[in-house]
Amino acid sequence: MLAVHFDKPGGPENLYLKEVAKPSPGEGEVLLKVAASALNRADLLQCTLSLQRQGQYAPPPGASNILGLEASGHVAEQGPGCQGHWKIGDPAMVLLPSGGQAQYVTVPEGLLMPIPEGLTMPQAAAIPEAWLTAFQLLHLLGNVQAGDSVLIHAGASGVGTAAIQLTRMAGAIPLVTAGSQHKLQMAEKLGAAAGFNYKEEDFSEATLKFSKGAGVNLILDCIGGSYWEKNVNCLALDGRWVLYGLMGGADISGPLFSKLLFKRGSLITSLLRSRDKKYKQMLVKAFTEQILPHFSTGNPQRLLPVLDRVYPITEIQEAHAYMETNKNVGKIVLELPH
Structure with missing residues (x-):
């Protein structure tokens, strides 16, 4: 063959x-x-x-x-x-x-x-790979609930486009980050309530503004290191942060634990393969x-x-x-x- x-x-x-x-x-x-x-x-x-x-x-x-x-x-x-x-x-x-x-x-x-x-x-x-990953992140690990706000990084990726639709189906509110206006427009067509261009604005501040200061209940994160501080900043109290990739590096420098502890946040990691x-x-x-x-x-x-x-x-x-x-x-x- x-x-x-x-x-x-x-x-x-x-x-x-x-x-x-x-x-x-x-x-x-x-x-x-x-x-x-x-x-x-x-x-x-x-x-x-x-x-x-x-x-x-x-x-x-x-x-x-x-x-x-x-x-x-x-x-x-x-x-x-x-x-x-x-x-x-x-x-x-x-x-x-x-x-x-x-x-x-x-x-x-x-x-x-x-x-x-x-x-x-x-x-x-x-x-199979994208949708099973998104399903696992949202339901088996993230315990998504109706009414939750969910921040989906790489919102125009295979996993991202699946997660937007599955978040909507669960009665939750999908927000996305992406690196171009075209990608954000596509994400919004799929049902994203809002999209933030990480190249042009601080997605953490934009998320807090959208949520009127409350932050998001769930973050699906394939970026990792370079996003840690912004993720913690826009995580709601008792929020869940599910890490499934390290496209932004593996190294952390700064008070991650104290900031996460202050939010009573859960950091959950997963690989499917x-x-x-x-x-x-x-x-x-x-x-x-x-x-x-x-x-x-x-x-x-x-x-x-x-x-x-x-x-x-x-x-x-x-x-x-x-x-x-x-x-x-x-x-x-x-x-x-x-």
């Missing part, structure tokens, strides 16, 4: 398609013929821990070295011990530890999700039951994945280079040859 490959860490120019061995499904696994796979920051240089293509963010033990944390496609084969929930040819989308940017990928059957009616394969590929299979299966099950029906055509509260661009996988270098410009609103998706 064809798969995205790189021989040495570095820039997008090192990526190319290579013929590699097609995997075989093991116990309780399904082989998915991939139709589309979305890019994630974990595939690039700029994200959380510095990263897989740069050779500093190895996949979890036992995972494939092929990039790609989510995919959509059709069930091609079932391994021994499968429970019979899926049939050959069924369309499905899946959360992966790696391996999605290839023509085939194996996956535990408990991580497969049905594709909602009315969605294309590229749209479906844009759901390194979670074990049991946790991911629980998350997939909860998301499939509670959220997935809202993606279907005709649902009055319809949720939609936001796609910025779709590239053929042969243009893998261009897709990665575009993501590194940080101009995308929503997801960048790769299409595999039929």
Whole structure:
């Protein structure tokens, strides 16, 4: 099969398609013929821990070295011990530890999700990582409640665009930060009550002004170090601050603990990729039951994945280079040859 490959860490120019061995499904696994796979920051240089293509963010033990944390496609084969929930040819989308940017990928059957009616394969590929992350941050970790105000950093990202919609669905009030007027306008179209351009204003002051001095009940933060003081400043009393990335660095200098203690604030940290299979299966099950029906055509509260661009996988270098410009609103998706 064809798969995205790189021989040495570095820039997008090192990526190319290579013929590699097609995997075989093991116990309780399904082989998915991939139709589309979305890019994630974990595939690039700029994200959380510095990263897989740069050779500093190895996949979890036992995972494939092929990039790609989510995919959509059709069930091609079932391994021994499968429970019979899926049939050959069924369309499905899946959360992966790696391996999605290839023509085939194996996956535990408990991580497969049905594709909602009315969605294309590229749209479906844009759901698993971003939407499961946003769902986890808001509900499992952030305990979002109706009426809460939620500050979402990187509001035009895949996770950000999902979190805006899920916050609205929970009856809470989404506020976002982003780095351009275009991104803020897109976020507001999705339901953000307000947006703040972090390049042009102090989002902490703007948030406090919007909330009439009360601050926000919940912060979803993929930035980390460079935002800590502004985050604490605009956190409401008893607020929850969920940290899931370090795009703004890992170092803190200053009285974080005393400021957080004064607010009685909770600092919660999370990574999805390194979670074990049991946790991911629980998350997939909860998301499939509670959220997935809202993606279907005709649902009055319809949720939609936001796609910025779709590239053929042969243009893998261009897709990665575009993501590194940080101009995308929503997801960048790769299409595999039929």
